[in-house]
Amino acid sequence: MKQTIRKLLNELDALLVAHFYQRDEIVEIADLSGDSLELARKASQSEKSKIIFCGVGFMGQSVKILAPQKRVFMPKIACCSMARMIDGSYFDKSITLLKSYGIAEIFPVTYINSNAEVKAKVAELGGVVCTSSNAAKILDFALKQNKKIFFLPDRCLGQNLAIQNGLKSAVLGVDSMEKIKEAEIICYDGFCSVHQLFTPQDIEFFREKFPNILIVVHPECQPEVVKMADFVGSTSQIIKFVQSLEESQKVAVGTEFNLVHRLRKPKKGQEQNTFVLSSTKPECPTMNETTLKDVLQCLEAIKQGESYNEILLELEIANRAKKALDKMLQLS
Structure with a gap:
């Protein structure tokens, strides 16, 4: 299936993009993986005429806003609860x-x-x-x-x-x-359902079990959790920080399960030193909707000339939204 997907991507002049929270099978085959800002910027600047975006709806919209000349498709138009x-x-x-x-x-x-x-x-x-x-x-x-x-x-x-x-x-x-x-x-009174799962009690549990452990969390976590953490950062910042640590350094990470699972997989014979900061599996249900089969179906439909989950926006809304996104990119 992966070979067929790669073949179709080449035929269709398409770029396969995946957010870090996607399943392993999606991230492994993607041309580009990253967090929201990185994907919006790099996908919009790609020379490819088509973007196949594996993530949630607002992410596909961001690429279409920044690069209206591109056709943006999503194998699954999953929705971010926030x-x-x-x-x-x-x-x-x-x-x-x-x-x-x-x-x-x-x-x-x-x-x-x-x-x-x-x-x-x-x-x-x-x-x-x-x-x-x-x-x-x-x-x-x-x-x-x-x-x-x-x-x-x-x-x-x-x-x-x-x-x-x-x-x-x-x-x-x-x-x-x-x-x-x-x-x-x-x-505004909104929140991320996944990052709400991490609690001060989770931090206390890991620090009692492993006195020298480092606690790393995303800033979408509750303030009382962020206050207790050793490091707070975005998805990309968390990756950079954790991968800079000595392999022997234990760390518990408060963000989406798929990302944490991929951070520092122990080599054969090594003990586990990277943990998910939760008593339950913090898996984003919508980020996990997209499968390889969905990607393949999307590409096959596009090859047949179908507008398969294509991101289309009203011109006036897209133009106004672009002003706010362009300002962000300029400032950052």
Whole structure:
């Protein structure tokens, strides 16, 4: 099957792209693997005319926004649960609520885990997109706008940025109007279902079992987890950090299972030194939907001239969303 896939990719002038959280079988055959920012940038700059994107829907949209001349297909248009927590109407209602509190000057920052419509609405208000790897740089820019920062949709990333910078934060729809008005970063009440699985108790368990272990987590984790960690970083930053460690150094990692499983597989005769920071398997169900069979079916359909799960966007929405993405790339 893998040989057939490679043959079809060459025939169709297509690039196979996979997010780090995809199954091993997908990452192993991909031309390019990476996190959200890396994939959006490199896939859009590829000379290939077609992009076969293995990930979740907003990622395929990001490539199409940045490179509208390319045809972008997804073997599975899987949905990120966090991205589904906000759409255009929820964004509008949030802005209306903030204004009803007397907050007129708003600078929105949307995590890349959001759909094209939300990115377009953020751009309308002069805002910008961020990823977990460049969020600190984007926040520095946002603070210079001298407006209330509305961070969406991931409340945890927003709260962790606030703590990191000694700023006050509040969650819209959860905290009181008084606390919202006092906050410098107002967070939308969204979250990643996978990164919510990691708890302080998990960290305490591993530190009791292995006194010298290092705890590494993603900034989508809850603030109390991030506070206890030895290292906090994006997917790419976690990979770089863990792979820089001595093989004998034990580490527990709080992010998606597939990535952790691939980080430092023990060689024959070696003990396990890389652990998943959870008592349950933190596997993203939608990231794990795509299989080799799906990729093959997608390519065969394209060869027959079918528009198989092709990412198509309204021109006006795509153009507005591109402004927010371009600003992110410029700043990062």
